[in-house]
Amino acid sequence: MNNLPRAEYRTVVVGGGIVGLFSAYHLARAGAGPILVLDRGFLSSGASGRNGGGVRQQWETRATVRLAREAVRDYRRFGREFGYNPWFRQTGYLFLAESADELARLRRVHDLVRSEGLASEVLAADALSRYVPGIAPGSAVGGTYLRSDGVLYPFPAIWGVYEAARALGVDLAFGVEVLGIDSEAGRVTGVRSSAGPVATTSVVNAAGGWSSDVARRAGLDVPNVATRHEILATEPLKPFLDPMVVRASDGLYFSQTVHGGLVGGLTLPHPAGTAAGLPSSAKFLTAMARALVGLLPRLRSLRVLRAWSGFYDDTPDGLPVIGEDPRLGGFVHANGFGGHGFMLAPAATRRVARAVLGERTDLEPELFAPDRFLAPRLPSTAERLLLG
Numbered sequence: 001m002n003n004l005p006r007a008e009y010r011t012v013v014v015g016g017g018i019v020g021l022f023s024a025y026h027l028a029r030a031g032a033g034p035i036l037v038l039d040r041g042f043l044s045s046g047a048s049g050r051n052g053g054g055v056r057q058q059w060e061t062r063a064t065v066r067l068a069r070e071a072v073r074d075y076r077r078f079g080r081e082f083g084y085n086p087w088f089r090q091t092g093y094l095f096l097a098e099s100a101d102e103l104a105r106l107r108r109v110h111d112l113v114r115s116e117g118l119a120s121e122v123l124a125a126d127a128l129s130r131y132v133p134g135i136a137p138g139s140a141v142g143g144t145y146l147r148s149d150g151v152l153y154p155f156p157a158i159w160g161v162y163e164a165a166r167a168l169g170v171d172l173a174f175g176v177e178v179l180g181i182d183s184e185a186g187r188v189t190g191v192r193s194s195a196g197p198v199a200t201t202s203v204v205n206a207a208g209g210w211s212s213d214v215a216r217r218a219g220l221d222v223p224n225v226a227t228r229h230e231i232l233a234t235e236p237l238k239p240f241l242d243p244m245v246v247r248a249s250d251g252l253y254f255s256q257t258v259h260g261g262l263v264g265g266l267t268l269p270h271p272a273g274t275a276a277g278l279p280s281s282a283k284f285l286t287a288m289a290r291a292l293v294g295l296l297p298r299l300r301s302l303r304v305l306r307a308w309s310g311f312y313d314d315t316p317d318g319l320p321v322i323g324e325d326p327r328l329g330g331f332v333h334a335n336g337f338g339g340h341g342f343m344l345a346p347a348a349t350r351r352v353a354r355a356v357l358g359e360r361t362d363l364e365p366e367l368f369a370p371d372r373f374l375a376p377r378l379p380s381t382a383e384r385l386l387l388g
């Protein structure tokens, strides 16, 4: 006996963040129920409720550009499809280069993005102040800009997919931890949870920063590593900034919300793993203040309202893991999204649903399949534009 609506489900999704919710939604739309989503926290307690809302299509990997472009289309029609407005503002992403080498790298991204039909632009140093009013002279040698990139509010997106999944008959249980995944003869047979056992033939590992932990509970070793990232929100300013601004050198990123505050972060080295929890640090506040004021001296007196942190789920090659694990039939990965899972979720999880249904996907296996780490391949296929 368990405390869940049923004792048996066709699929159990571990993790009720944006990836788990969208996976359940696409599966339910494909008529592949009954489906259960289990999350040990509350709705949006993971990275999905802690991120910067950036949605970009500028990537070094063609496959990721394509996934992101599809996701942009999904978010553009999100309000009509889900009845919640995530305020997706296509006001662009501006990448800043501080050196000729960085600019050359951004140019290569620009060439790839343009070859995919997206209207990316290369900006000279003197054009930057049009997009970032008040930018300190000499702080960047140029940049790239793609107007159709943008920013959204994560919470209405989460609510929209949550409600839509429920309306399609998906059962969702929060405050329920997956403790173990059972198997027989190399195939998933069930899940042991804090609310009791559930029989199932497929499990989706959408546990974000805890995905390696959940894989271990199925007896599988994966190379995913959780890394903590900090982020802050400031008091509101009069509207002055349209794009999400990202600096290639240190991963500084920030955008201005509809409310007027800036939301942004910076990449700092933190010990890997989830054991230390999710504190915020004075080191981050100082580094962020230095970086922001150095770039935009007008922000000198700006006050920070809140700071928080969340886990990225990083893979060795910077690409997500999507597909059935070759070592355990019915165990499907939907993880490894690093700092970019929100923007890729609607499109990537279409492929997750197909993988659960045993259908072929259009994803290159050498880029996304879990077995790429079992038989390592050339590093040239890695995604390295892991910023903002």
Ligand SMILES: Cc1cc2nc3c(=O)[nH]c(=O)nc-3n(C[C@H](O)[C@H](O)[C@H](O)COP(=O)(O)OP(=O)(O)OC[C@H]3O[C@@H](n4cnc5c(N)ncnc54)[C@H](O)[C@@H]3O)c2cc1C
Binding pocket: 014, 015, 016, 017, 018, 019, 020, 021, 038, 039, 040, 041, 042, 044, 045, 046, 047, 048, 049, 050, 051, 052, 053, 054, 055, 176, 177, 178, 179, 206, 207, 208, 209, 210, 214, 229, 230, 231, 265, 309, 310, 311, 312, 313, 334, 335, 337, 338, 339, 340, 341, 342, 343, 344, 388
């Ligand atoms: C500071 C920060 C800024 C970011 N900025 C952006 C951005 O601008 N754009 C973007 O696209 N992405 C961004 N990201 C990344 C993005 O937030 C994540 O990639 C995305 O939210 C991952 O979604 P998820 O559903 O896979 O994981 P999560 O939202 O973390 O959900 C995983 C869930 O699994 C649950 N869980 C874990 N273990 C178990 C278990 N054993 N049993 C049951 N449940 C379990 C957790 O409680 C959690 O709710 C950012 C992340 C951070 C931290």
